[in-house]
Amino acid sequence: MPPQTDDQTIAPPPQAEPVSAAIPPGNFAFLPAAEKPTQEGPQGIRFDFNIGARVFLPDGQWRTRLSDIETGNVLFETDSNSVTINSAKRYYVPIRIEVWKDGETVFTHDYDARDRDVLVIFPAGTIGDQMAWFPYAVKFKEKHGCKLTIALAATLIPLYEPVYPDIAFVTHDKVEAEKFYATYRLGLFFTDQDNVWQPCDFRQVGLHRTAGHILGVDPSEDRPKMALAEGGRPFDEPYVCIATQSTSQAKYWNNPSGWREIVAFLKEAGYRVLCIDKQPSYGHGLVWNHIPYGAEDFTGELPLTERARLLAHAEFMIGLSSGLSWLAWSVGTPVVLISGFTHPDNEFATPFRVINYHACNSCWNDPRHQFDHKDFLWCPRHAGTPRQFECTRLITVQQVRRAIERIPAFADRPHKGP
Numbered sequence: 001m002p003p004q005t006d007d008q009t010i011a012p013p014p015q016a017e018p019v020s021a022a023i024p025p026g027n028f029a030f031l032p033a034a035e036k037p038t039q040e041g042p043q044g045i046r047f048d049f050n051i052g053a054r055v056f057l058p059d060g061q062w063r064t065r066l067s068d069i070e071t072g073n074v075l076f077e078t079d080s081n082s083v084t085i086n087s088a089k090r091y092y093v094p095i096r097i098e099v100w101k102d103g104e105t106v107f108t109h110d111y112d113a114r115d116r117d118v119l120v121i122f123p124a125g126t127i128g129d130q131m132a133w134f135p136y137a138v139k140f141k142e143k144h145g146c147k148l149t150i151a152l153a154a155t156l157i158p159l160y161e162p163v164y165p166d167i168a169f170v171t172h173d174k175v176e177a178e179k180f181y182a183t184y185r186l187g188l189f190f191t192d193q194d195n196v197w198q199p200c201d202f203r204q205v206g207l208h209r210t211a212g213h214i215l216g217v218d219p220s221e222d223r224p225k226m227a228l229a230e231g232g233r234p235f236d237e238p239y240v241c242i243a244t245q246s247t248s249q250a251k252y253w254n255n256p257s258g259w260r261e262i263v264a265f266l267k268e269a270g271y272r273v274l275c276i277d278k279q280p281s282y283g284h285g286l287v288w289n290h291i292p293y294g295a296e297d298f299t300g301e302l303p304l305t306e307r308a309r310l311l312a313h314a315e316f317m318i319g320l321s322s323g324l325s326w327l328a329w330s331v332g333t334p335v336v337l338i339s340g341f342t343h344p345d346n347e348f349a350t351p352f353r354v355i356n357y358h359a360c361n362s363c364w365n366d367p368r369h370q371f372d373h374k375d376f377l378w379c380p381r382h383a384g385t386p387r388q389f390e391c392t393r394l395i396t397v398q399q400v401r402r403a404i405e406r407i408p409a410f411a412d413r414p415h416k417g418p
Contacts, residue, residue, distance in 0.1 A: 031121055031151065034177040037084075041107045045099060049111060049182035050119075052087035053095040063100040069110055070094055090197050092140075092184060092216035113146040116181035120215070122152040123187050124172055126247065127304065128323030130156055131330055132208035132348070133186045134224040139217040140184075141167065151175050158305050162227040186211050190370050203365045206345045221348055226312075226331050229305040233313040238413075239272035241314045241333075243324035244292060245282045249377050250341040250363075251320050252289055254393040259292035261397045262318065266404075267294060269413065271315065274298045276307055276324060284376035315409045318400070321347055336403045340391025352403045359394040360387060 037046035037054045044058035053066055057080060064085055065077040075087065075095070087095060099107040120137045122130045130152055141148040149168040150160075157169045177183075188207070189197045202210035205219065212219030244259055246252055253259065266273050275295040283289050291297055298310065304327065311317055311324075312331040319325035321339040328335045329348045336352040343362040344353045355361060360381055363369050369380035379388045404410055 031172060031175055033183060038178055039181060043106055045107050047097055047109060050180055052090045053097060055085045055097055057083055060101060065098040067096045068093055069096050088196060091199055091214040113144040113182055116146055117179050118146040119149045119180045119183040121185045124153045126323050128326040131326040133211035135222040136211035136215050136217055140215045143217055155304055159226050163225040184215055186214060201367060203367050223330050226308050227305055228309040228312055231309060234310060237272050238315050239274055240266050241274050241276050241311055241317045242295060243277050243319040243322060245277040245279060245289060246320050246322045249287060250379055250389060251322060253338045253395060254389040255395055258397055262400055263292045263294040265401060272296060276310055316407050334407050338395060338400060340395060352407060354395055354400055354403050356395045359390045361391045
């Protein structure tokens with residue numbers, strides 16, 4: 001059988017630089033795999049699944065075959081001497097490795113992660129992506145019975161470590177690549193036209209569900225468990241959290257009077273309104289966004305466990321397609337999510353999602369437009385025209401109010417304002 005070099009590569013491939021949603025290209029690359037395969041086989045053969053399937057063969061005449069256990073497809077077969085073979089696909093594929101020498105089978109290995117060390121690498125970027133993907137790493141552990149290590153940002157580890165004692169958490173600089181049987185890298189792969197890092201384009205399946213496809217687990221969404229800061233409910237009065245800032249102007253609610261009117265509406269209804277963004281103002285150049293008038297300033301460098309505590313006891317949360325909305329969803333708080341540049345399938349399901357289909361919308365999920373992390377004013381269809389950012393500028397206060405009024409905690413309140 002001739003070598004199927006369209007599907008595999010011989011010798012180690014260059015390390016790719018997949019990009020996360022909010023991390024500029026060039027500022028971040030995934031951790032490389034161990035220099036040589038970590039698992040020992042007979043006669044000097046080494047293998048692992050740390051950047052796809054890898055097989056090292058010493059001097060000698062060998063025949064090697066890689067095949068997909070689930071589909072039965074032979075992915076690669078070749079005769080070689082002293083070579084490292086690396087599968088082309090870097091997401092989860094259950095691969096069988098077969099090696100012959102002088103016509104006799106000398107090594108067969110079926111992928112089996114049970115009781116083996118497996119690493120899942122999360123990009124060290126904004127919090128939303130990592131919260132969205134975390135449940136799928138848990139599903140992988142449950143499916144395979146592996147010893148799971150997760151590499152992620154230090155700010156997130158206190159949220160998970162107390163409630164997932166059977167998972168090891170490390171920051172990226174503490175990863176010991178040589179100990180792992182298999183490694184999987186989660187991210188948003190904008191230019192992966194050959195589907196090397198993901199089996200399908202993330203824009204088709206949603207930001208969170210792409211992790212399920214990469215890891216080969218059920219892609220249906222599930223909330224992670226979260227550890228909250230101690231102290232219980234912070235106030236006796238009913239309150240609502242809002243998060244108005246984000247990393248790109250396309251993500252903002254660009255209705256010029258929207259937040260001011262909604263804050264006034266909530267206060268008339270008897271709520272305290274807490275703005276829990278990291279910064280009270282954010283922007284670029286001449287364009288800046290400020291904490292809404294009338295909101296209480298709870299911005300600042302609070303630990304995520306403290307923000308989780310605030311959100312867990314809030315009546316509901318109003319936010320954007322951003323990390324604090326994912327945090328609110330994770331702790332089970334109803335979320336009014338205002339977004340026009342993403343399609344609703346991109347985020348978690350909420351009955352209080354707000355999008356105006358009469359305006360231009362969903363450019364983020366359009367594969368014809370690649371998000372430019374360096375352009376704060378990115379608007380791929382209408383930049384520099386009167387229609388720029390109409391996706392959220394045309395989301396009205398009435399539309400957001402109607403979403404709020406559907407929330408049971410609000411609808412059941414007595415003595416609401418108009």
